[in-house]
Amino acid sequence: MTTAWSHFEAAAREIRALESIDGLAGWDQETFMPANGAEARATQRAALKGVIHEKLTHDRFGELLERAAAVDGLDTRQLAMIRAVRRDREREIRLPLRLVTEIAEEQGRAVEAWKIARRESRFSLFLPHLKRLIALRCEEADARGHSGERYDPLLDGSEPGMTTARLRPIFARLRDGLVPLVEELTSRPPPRTDFLSRDVWDTDVQYAYSIDLIRGIGFNLEAGRLDRNDGANAIFSALHEAGHGLYEQGLPVDGSPLSNAPSMGIHESQSRLWENFIGRSRPFWSHWFPQLKARFPEPLADVSLDEWLGAINAVERSLIRVDADEVTYNLHVLARFELELAFIRGDLKAKDLPGAWNEKYEKFVGIRPPDDRQGVLQDIHWAGGDFGYFPTYSIGNMYAAALMQAAQRDLPKLWDDVAAGNPRALLDWLRAKVHTHGRAKDAEQIVIEATGEGLTEKHLLSYLRAKYAV
Numbered sequence: 142m143t144t145a146w147s148h149f150e151a152a153a154r155e156i157r158a159l160e161s162i163d164g165l166a167g168w169d170q171e172t173f174m175p176a177n178g179a180e181a182r183a184t185q186r187a188a189l190k191g192v193i194h195e196k197l198t199h200d201r202f203g204e205l206l207e208r209a210a211a212v213d214g215l216d217t218r219q220l221a222m223i224r225a226v227r228r229d230r231e232r233e234i235r236l237p238l239r240l241v242t243e244i245a246e247e248q249g250r251a252v253e254a255w256k257i258a259r260r261e262s263r264f265s266l267f268l269p270h271l272k273r274l275i276a277l278r279c280e281e282a283d284a285r286g287h288s289g290e291r292y293d294p295l296l297d298g299s300e301p302g303m304t305t306a307r308l309r310p311i312f313a314r315l316r317d318g319l320v321p322l323v324e325e326l327t328s329r330p331p332p333r334t335d336f337l338s339r340d341v342w343d344t345d346v347q348y349a350y351s352i353d354l355i356r357g358i359g360f361n362l363e364a365g366r367l368d369r370n371d372g373a374n375a376i377f378s379a380l381h382e383a384g385h386g387l388y389e390q391g392l393p394v395d396g397s398p399l400s401n402a403p404s405m406g407i408h409e410s411q412s413r414l415w416e417n418f419i420g421r422s423r424p425f426w427s428h429w430f431p432q433l434k435a436r437f438p439e440p441l442a443d444v445s446l447d448e449w450l451g452a453i454n455a456v457e458r459s460l461i462r463v464d465a466d467e468v469t470y471n472l473h474v475l476a477r478f479e480l481e482l483a484f485i486r487g488d489l490k491a492k493d494l495p496g497a498w499n500e501k502y503e504k505f506v507g508i509r510p511p512d513d514r515q516g517v518l519q520d521i522h523w524a525g526g527d528f529g530y531f532p533t534y535s536i537g538n539m540y541a542a543a544l545m546q547a548a549q550r551d552l553p554k555l556w557d558d559v560a561a562g563n564p565r566a567l568l569d570w571l572r573a574k575v576h577t578h579g580r581a582k583d584a585e586q587i588v589i590e591a592t593g594e595g596l597t598e599k600h601l602l603s604y605l606r607a608k609y610a611v
């Protein structure tokens with residue numbers, strides 16, 4: 142290894158380490174941090190983001206990068222590292238340090254204001270922060286540069302390489318496929334779900350059972366943890382988060398700039414794949430349901446496997462995205478995408494957002510929120526200034542469907558393995574096709590190589606039609 146290369150790699154690893162400390166601070170902020178830590182945490186994260194910005198944009202780092210890029214005989218991994226770091230630097234160099242820290246500080250304040258606004262269902266408490274975040278992030282988008290579509294640089298921050306022009310027709314076809322599906326499924330007699338809301342789902346038992354489940358799909362508890370989470374959905378939240386965790390556990394562990402996901406969409410594809418495609422399937426529960434019944438004899442005494450599957454796959458028009466079923470879920474996302482596209486373009490004023498939200502829900506999901514707490518204030522994302530993030534949830538669902546389709550083709554015994562409680566071959570397939578690349582390739586390139594095609598709605602739609610026999 143030449144000196145030029147090792148100097149560059151050491152500097153790049155240091156930046157990556159600082160970014161992961163920010164990730165840790167952000168995770169703590171959203172999980173365990175007491176409310177009074179908010180001001181200090183906002184200051185800490187703004188300071189850290191400032192340090193990362195300065196290191197990444199420094200002339201000296203630019204020289205290290207270009208000298209390393211000029212080294213003869215770089216291997217594909219090294220070339221990928223150059224590409225990834227150059228992209229990060231080029232994005233960051235366009236931003237003034239002032240803007241980077243101002244956004245970080247405002248995010249911290251906005252999240253705290255949003256928590257109170259949501260609790261009291263008073264959008265007006267959040268409005269000034271939202272306005273300020275929109276203004277700051279529009280300034281950021283303009284600084285990063287775009288060809289007339291201000292939303293693009295924001296989308297690119299979550300889903301590198303994706304554009305509004307590319308996404309809109311895919312989303313439109315997805316919506317055209319989903320709306321009649323929801324219509325059909327909600328007109329059927331609803332499945333029995335009474336047992337899900339019985340208040341005898343003991344949290345400790347759920348936790349112990351969730352540990353068994355995530356271990357069963359291959360999650361390594363020496364390299365990750367599961368925290369307690371109550372509510373009827375705890376088991377599925379555990380599967381979802383374990384799916385993210387399995388991906389993280391399969392990424393390159395060398396601490397290089399490649400030891401990261403290439404996009405949020407691909408990250409979400411891994412969580413949704415385990416939560417829904419596997420975790421709500423009949424083969425999966427044919428193995429796990431007897432153990433579930435043994436753990437919860439009381440709430441499940443009179444419940445059959447068929448009734449359980451019916452309940453966990455029930456489709457209904459509902460208000461809250463995170464509780465939505467697989468079919469309606471994407472309509473929640475598409476509504477948010479259109480709204481944020483409108484306010485970033487300047488076509489919708491922040492103060493008009495609650496009304497626009499309610500109208501969009503009526504049109505897309507077929508239900509009108511009774512208040513802002515269950516409407517426009519339900520998600521943290523806009524309070525965090527995360528515009529351009531929501532689309533990655535639906536991109537993740539579409540990638541998950543495409544990957545499952547390809548995995549079934551490559552692994553003829555996949556469902557037998559799942560029914561036997563041992564989906565190891567699927568995990569190994571995902572490791573080889575997706576996880577191991579880290580950021581060495583773009584998300585869509587990884588999907589193309591694994592499945593033969595890029596982002597498309599068709600596998601998700603055909604999966605849902607087959608599953609619900611429509």
Ligand SMILES: [Zn+2]
Pocket residue numbers: 381385409412
């Ligand atoms: Zn997720």
